[in-house]
Amino acid sequence: MTINNEPGKSLTARFWVLVALSFISCLLFLWLAWEVLAEKGEWLDTVVWNCVKQWTSPLHTKLALLVTFGGTNFFTITIYLVILFFLSKRGHKRAAIYVFVIAASSILLGWALKLIFHRTRPPMPHLQLAIGYSFPSGHTLGAFTLCGVLIYITLKSKWSFIAQLASAFLLLSYACLVGLSRIYLHVHFTTDVIASMLVACWWLTLSLICIKLIQR
Numbered sequence: 350m351t352i353n354n355e356p357g358k359s360l361t362a363r364f365w366v367l368v369a370l371s372f373i374s375c376l377l378f379l380w381l382a383w384e385v386l387a388e389k390g391e392w393l394d395t396v397v398w399n400c401v402k403q404w405t406s407p408l409h410t411k412l413a414l415l416v417t418f419g420g421t422n423f424f425t426i427t428i429y430l431v432i433l434f435f436l437s438k439r440g441h442k443r444a445a446i447y448v449f450v451i452a453a454s455s456i457l458l459g460w461a462l463k464l465i466f467h468r469t470r471p472p473m474p475h476l477q478l479a480i481g482y483s484f485p486s487g488h489t490l491g492a493f494t495l496c497g498v499l500i501y502i503t504l505k506s507k508w509s510f511i512a513q514l515a516s517a518f519l520l521l522s523y524a525c526l527v528g529l530s531r532i533y534l535h536v537h538f539t540t541d542v543i544a545s546m547l548v549a550c551w552w553l554t555l556s557l558i559c560i561k562l563i564q565r
Contacts, residue, residue, distance in 0.1 A: 364561055371554035378547040385468065385484055385540055397539040398471070401532055409533070410476050417477070417530040419523060420488025422456065425495045432498070448498055451556045455494040458552060459487045459545075471535050479536035485544040486537045492527035493549035496520040501557070 418424055429452045436445040468484035481487075503516045528542040 364558070367554045367558050367561070371551055371558060374547045374550040374554065378544055378551060381540060381544050381547065382466065382484075385466070385544070394471075394538040394540055397532060398535070401529075402535075404533070405476070413530040413533045414477060416523075416526050417488055417534060420486075420490075420492040420527040420531070422487075422491065425452070425491045428495055429498075432502070447556070447560055451494065451498060451553070454556075455490060455549070455552055458548065459485065459490045462548065463487070468538075468541070471538055475535050477534040477536055479534075483537055484541045485548055486528065486531050486541040487545075488531055489524070489528040489537070489542045489545035490549050492524040493546055494553060496524040497549060497553040501553075 429448065432448055433445045436442070436448065462485055463482040466482065466484045468482055470479055470483045500517045500520050503513050503520075506513070508516070528546065531537040531542055532539055
């Protein structure tokens with residue numbers, strides 16, 4: 350699998366789609382953050398939790414704990430190291446630098462947002478031990494950012510269109526499951542998870558915009 354770098358090209362329709370996605374996801378996050386600060390989003394958190402808690406069982410909890418591991422810093426950093434090794438081995442050193450910057454900055458961004466909003470975790474009982482602030486969900490942000498990077502690498506590969514589409518679908522589905530597991534384990538509100546999805550979308554599209562501008 351190779352990654353096709355296309356420096357020097359003029360801005361295309363894809364670039365402006367990225368700009369639109371970045372702008373929309375940023376606006377939606379700001380709106381959701383305002384709703385959370387004003388405590389207007391509690392109805393969504395309550396409705397979703399009332400639906401999810403009906404599925405609570407020992408088996409589902411074990412599965413959720415397994416899935417949620419995919420959003421931990423240990424797991425995501427390990428995968429990023431594999432990606433960096435793979436890109437460096439194939440001679441894509443610039444791409445490796447981009448991945449490193451995106452990965453490191455997304456982790457720092459998640460920590461910074463938690464400190465800014467200071468939202469407490471959902472009330473007990475939790476199905477998993479969790480510490481720190483709740484908004485946004487760090488596991489969800491980590492999973493969506495990692496899967497976004499993997500989807501981009503896949504789409505830039507020489508795989509067939511069907512293989513690329515199937516890989517993107519599976520990666521996106523897994524990221525969504527990580528977010529759902531955080532709600533199921535009752536360590537995050539639904540709005541925390543949605544906010545993380547929006548932050549990941551905004552940060553990934555903004556990063557791609559910067560990369561494309563650098564490569565012009």
